[in-house]
Amino acid sequence: MSQGKVYLVGAGPGAEKLITVRGLECLRMADVIVYDRLANPRLLRFAKPEAEFVFCGKLPKHHTLRQEAINELLVQKAKEGKTVVRLKGGDPSVFGRVGEEAAELAGQGIEYEIVPGITAGIAASVYAGIPVTHREYGTSFAVVTGHTKTENGRPIVDWASLGGVDTLAFYMGVKNLPYICDSLISHGRHPKTPVALISWGTMGRQQTVQGTLETIVQRVREAGLKNPAITLVGDIVSLRDQIQWFEKKPLFGRRILVARTGGEQGNLANALAEQGADVIEYPYFSVRGVENKTTEEMMVRSGEYERILFTSPESAAFFFEAYRQSGKDIREITPAFYTLSRRTKRKLQEMGFVSEQTEPFSAEGKWLIIGEVSILNDREKYETKWGPCDVMAVYKKEECREYNMNMVRLLREEGVDTVIFPSAASVGTLVRSLEQAGFDPRTVLSAASLICMGEKTAKAIQEAGYTVNRMAASPTLASLLSCLTFEKINV
Template sequence: MTSGNVFLIGAGPGDPGLITVKGRECLEKADVVLYDRLVHPLFLQYVREDAEYIYCGKLPERHHLRQETIQQILVEKALAGFTVARLKGGDPGMFGRAGEEAEALVKAGLTYEMVPGITAGMAGPMYAGIPVTHRDLSGSFAAVTGHTKAEDGQPGVDWKSLAAGIDTAAFYMGMKNLGTIARRLIENGKDPATPAAVIEWAATSRQRVAEAPLERIQEKAEQQQIKNPAITIVGETAALHRKLKWLEKKPLFGRFVWIVKTSAAAGSIAPALRSLGAEVLEAPGYTVDTRETKPLVSPHPFHRLHVAAEESVDVLLNELKQNRIDLRTLPDRITTASLRTLWKLESYGLFAEYTDESPGPDSLWIGPEHAGSEAELFSQKWVSHRLIHKKNTAKATAALLDNDWINTVVVPSSQAVHILWKELDRHGISPVQWLTNKTVTAHGPETDKALQTAGTVPDITLSSPDTESLLHELRNHSLQQ
């Protein structure tokens, strides 16, 4: 049997957009993915549907899997012929133990690649408006471990050289030893008034920054209840946070928005939310399955063709092409009750009416399997496809729910209400109780009514259910605590 290859991949800190192009390509082709706690849950959406997921944990002092076990799994999976991705937050070579894992792979005679990532000690501060070098303030930078595997866990560094010879130091994994770090630097000559900052959950909607002179940084971090994961910056550039912070100034910073999806089609809401500082989950994720789609009956005899879903447009046109059916044989009247479907039809030069009126005689309904009940009043129906839930999006959703990241829910239709309830029930969560401290947005009065019938009063109901209205309302609505 041919052995598989192993990729040791850096994901960067926080923001999933920080992974390199090569890192994402390697992740997407992996058969097995081993990932840590610091890997953003949204990365799981990049993993192949049929891949094996192995969570390695790695909380400080509480490892889900020991390092030796992780290395053993890497070797075993690669020897079995699988392509393996070891995904770590930040850069795997910067306190990420890539060296130890590579040594284990070399010992086993396996091939591997190291795929660098953006290290947290540089990217984390940048997301807080703190460059680690600055022409006027800092000409040198050091990355320092905040703890070691020594029995007392204290960082074993040359404190005198660090205090006197380095302008900016980034301490990784140092929350437990923050007081010791400050004290040892000051004892070895660092000015007690040197600016310092601790950045928690850098490059995410959870990012918080504690800033104070070095002699008071531990006190300040404790006051703000800053916890791991956090990066500590000591040096003059740390004071630039007040002047250069940018992420916190985005109008939707702090929001993690769940857009409840009812179709596989890409939406315009998520990019708009991200541009204003929100993090976004679009779930459930779906794939369009046409394996059980039956041949289309000739549309020629019908007076009206009603298209129920955006994905049905592509399936319909492909079916017409495969069977060499001329578009001109379609009924003169094409209708839909979905704006997105209307726009999709228009993109192909098919101009439909936007209506939900009851069908008359000789009407053909085309739509997905799950919406088949809508077709009961039509003369005939053609099920164009069915939607299959994506495993990778389900994994990401579960991780976000488990860690309580989501604080805002966008419900675009009454159908989305049923899907949201089903998703939360599947994770053992009471929907009404879970939504009590979330900002719930309903698209239109029908969605509002469906939510209230289910037991939840939305915080925002859009009279005009479009992206601009949603952004405006969220800007003006404070986050619930």
């Protein structure tokens, strides 16, 4: 067996798009992903469906896996011939213990690569409107640990040597903030020196508290701010009032759950995140094409039908991919195309096909209804609605279990203030998935504002026993964003 390789990857400061291109490449090819609590779990959806996941999240006084066990795991999986990604929040070389892991791999003769990430001290700061250097405010910058493995946890720092550094960034120093402030003042920093603490930087839940060395401790206590946090000290902090940008986004501070039904990448979550929201997509699925003798036979006969109904965007994509691979001439397909949703209609338009979005109707001639494997159990239902038909499964949908488990964890820890249902089907899918995860749906749906896109979806929400708070004026992204921006939520 050939030996594998380990990639020690920085996931960035929190926002999923701040991972590097190389980091994303490594995630996509990994057989095993060993990930931390501070690595955005949304990144896990880029992994292969068959990848193995190991969570080694660390909380104060509680480690899922000790560092020694993590080192042993990386070596073991690489010796099994696996491609392993060790996914760490921020940059792995900035208080990320990558040196210890790399040394262990090197000692065991394991090939490895260190992939840098954007460190929180820089990213969280600039997302709070504070650049770490500026020609007029600070031309030097230092990062300092805010806690250590000592008995009292206080950082062991040569405080006098920090006196000549304009801007200081302390990592994870909330607990030791009084000691840090007192030490800086006693070693020459003016008590009026500006200070800012940024918790969960670059995320929609980002929280920033400002003060000075003599006032910041009390202000942080009043705000209830906790780790993970960056403490910035220096005159440059005063720039925040002038150039802060992220916290001014229209949906900043909102925590939104988007209920999903399919596996195709949508643009809704990205659009909400662009407006500053923290977004949870749940449940999430991976999709893959299916091939069997029956499907191949129906593919050959597809031109014999009067109408073809595509039940999802994925059904269109996989059908035409299978048709292309069959070697048949696409011009032999003569039936009219129908869809059940605007998303599927748009998918066909992107591929160069005209379709009609329609409600069920019966007519002379036979339908070919194309969808996911579960459609094979629904033939009778479709015949009742659409008349004589054949059903054809072109893809299989599977739950992304590790990703979904992490989304449920976030729901338990943080909750959401808004739930968006893009379709009627998303209502039942969300409720069933939460129940299967051992989570009472009422915990989420009764405490959040429920927003839907369309009357059919509103009806499905009401039939499930919940109240619709708002309905987008039209089933479009622009209308939904307008609806969300208009609605005020106490966050």
